[in-house]
Amino acid sequence: MHYQKSCMIREANAMTKRPLPPLSALHGFDAAARHLSFTKAADELFVTQGAISRQIRQLEEHLGVPLFRRFTRRIELTDAGEEFHSVVAGVLDQLSNVTQRIKRRQDIDILTVSVLPSFASAWLMPRLYLFTEKHPRIEVRLHTSIDPVVFGSSGPDVAIRVGRVPGKHYDRNQPRVELEMIENWRGIHIDELLPDRLVAICTPRLIEERGKLTPREIAELPLIHTTSRRFAWPDWLQAHGVSRGTRSENSLELGHFFMSIQAAGQGRGVAIVPDIIANEDLEMGRLAVAYESDVNSAGDYCLLIPDNDLDHPPVKCFREWLLEEIANSFRREAKPVEA
Structure with missing residues (x-):
């Protein structure tokens, strides 16, 4: 009986938990996609280039597809990367806007x-x-x-x-x-x-x-x-x-x-x-x-x-x-x- 209840709880949690990517990596991906440069993304976020590379790999492993095409001196977004960035950029913009509204509201x-x-x-x-x-x-x-x-x-x-x-x-x-x-x-x-x-x-x-x-x-x-x-x-x-x-x-x-x-x-x-x-x-x-x-x-x-x-x-x-x-x-x- 206890085992059945545990299974039911795990199933309920699985149903309610959103299948989201690693959220901490989204900022790095967004910056890299905008600049088409891991180096410029790192400069914008005040982290190392290696940190940006790890965040991108983490997202790619989670999604199961490459987000960038890597060349010797440049990178490009893949089709999946373009699609993913269009959504990520919109979500981050919305979060930024609502954050600013709420912060301003405290001063009103x-x-x-x-x-x-x-x-x-x-x-x-x-x-x-x-x-x-x-x-x-x-x-x-x-x-x-x-x-x-x-x-x-x-x-x-x-x-x-x-x-x-x-x-x-x-x-x-x-x-x-x-x-x-x-x-x-x-x-x-x-x-x-x-x-x-x-x-x-x-x-x-x-x-x-x-x-x-x-x-x-x-x-x-x-x-x-x-x-x-x-x-x-x-x-x-x-x-x-x-x-x-x-x-x-x-x-x-x-x-x-x-x-x-x-x-x-x-x-x-x-x-x-x-x-x-x-x-x-x-x-x-x-x-x-x-x-x-x-x-x-x-x-x-x-x-x-x-x-x-x-x-x-x-x-x-x-x-x-x-x-x-x-x-x-x-x-x-x-x-x-x-x-």
Whole structure:
């Protein structure tokens, strides 16, 4: 019984063991095949010519065929040698590449950023290459979410959210922000990035056809609502002295601001969105402002960081870059609300 088990183990090992050539000899063979010279191969690998010759013979004995034709002053690869070297060179290149990638990875810091989907697509992602150019050793991983952020071992390093800043006074007539930024504020550092300024947008064709619109005229048009900001339109209209109790039959409700922007550009109606998300489309002429008056909501875009992580190098670099980029990009004053 013991003999049968031993045989079974040996057979299993034989089946799983790869029939590989002597791996220590592959470097010598590769160098000799590239240079077609045992002497140059020895110089490259800092060994003797005799060591290269022994490695080649070892491979040839293992394979059972000659790999080189040997002449008085030169060598040539045989057909088998050509075939074998094409594979060996590729394998060594792959090993070299993956080794370098893994070694480089040890020098790279990972920074996980949780960010609102529309803010990510409209503002952060188009500028993220600037951060990468400045900090090539920091790899940024974006996770999009509108949920309250939860920091911890499985959470992000930093987060960008919009909502009410604790302790800050907001006017009760400002449009509401229903989103909660974080579940627990204890030990959290807050950087206010910019106010959540709402703007009514539409296709430029609508302005060309109808001219300048009033808030009351806008209220009669199909309105594009965004699910996460249910009160944006009622509060915006109320801020401009217009009360609207019901939606028109052609109104839309979409999941994210970037979807609302697309629908407005397609002429589906008028959308109310944060100006930070619509600015590029407005500047490029893909969208038009339906009414020249922005309204600040009762909330701000904020960068949230656990206090204990403020001095962590990748977090510190990202925070400094983001604050500088925000300052450079959004210096315009908020426009007064027109009655």
